[in-house]
Amino acid sequence: MKVIQTAIPDVLVLEPKVFGDERGFFFESFNRNAFRQATGLDLDFVQDNHSRSEKNVLRGLHYQVAPKAQGKLVRVVLGAVFDVAVDIRQDSPSFGRWVGETLSAENRTQMWIPPGFAHGFLTLTEAAEFLYKTTDYYAPDHERCIAWNDPGIGIEWPVSAEGPILSGKDQYGMRLTAVG
Numbered sequence: 001m002k003v004i005q006t007a008i009p010d011v012l013v014l015e016p017k018v019f020g021d022e023r024g025f026f027f028e029s030f031n032r033n034a035f036r037q038a039t040g041l042d043l044d045f046v047q048d049n050h051s052r053s054e055k056n057v058l059r060g061l062h063y064q065v066a067p068k069a070q071g072k073l074v075r076v077v078l079g080a081v082f083d084v085a086v087d088i089r090q091d092s093p094s095f096g097r098w099v100g101e102t103l104s105a106e107n108r109t110q111m112w113i114p115p116g117f118a119h120g121f122l123t124l125t126e127a128a129e130f131l132y133k134t135t136d137y138y139a140p141d142h143e144r145c146i147a148w149n150d151p152g153i154g155i156e157w158p159v160s161a162e163g164p165i166l167s168g169k170d171q172y173g174m175r176l177t178a179v180g
């Protein structure tokens with residue numbers, strides 16, 4: 001596994017070692033020992049999630065507050081997304097900064113998003129299937145949402161002219177300045 005640093009040191013992009021030939025390919029999507037050795041992180045993932053989204057669907061920016069904050073290891077198994085992590089740790093030197101990466105079934109890259117980050121993605125292809133492991137269970141009472149288009153963050157989403165398709169919850173995300 002190859003670890004690629006992002007502009008925010010705690011957010012990592014991971015490239016698996018893929019074995020392929022004329023029959024197809026094989027790779028370990030997660031191996032706790034290899035992950036620990038490559039990243040220095042020894043995590044206990046407790047839940048796996050799988051979502052499907054149509055083109056131009058934007059999900060996020062979601063996070064859970066303590067004591068139910070979640071870290072996420074995310075990847076795409078069909079299609080492609082533009083995946084974003086926003087640092088919402090108020091004591092962090094990178095508070096309010098974001099990093100984005102295209103994750104796809106083709107490139108097989110993954111992104112590690114630690115607790116203390118808001119997360120979202122925009123579907124770039126006709127459909128995308130998105131898988132992620134979390135370090136804590138989904139807890140609706142601890143879930144929060146930051147506006148995908150918060151000008152205080154300034155994410156450069158590759159949205160189409162029609163704009164993204166949003167859930168009701170995501171249409172009413174709060175501003176980063178309200179995070180506390």
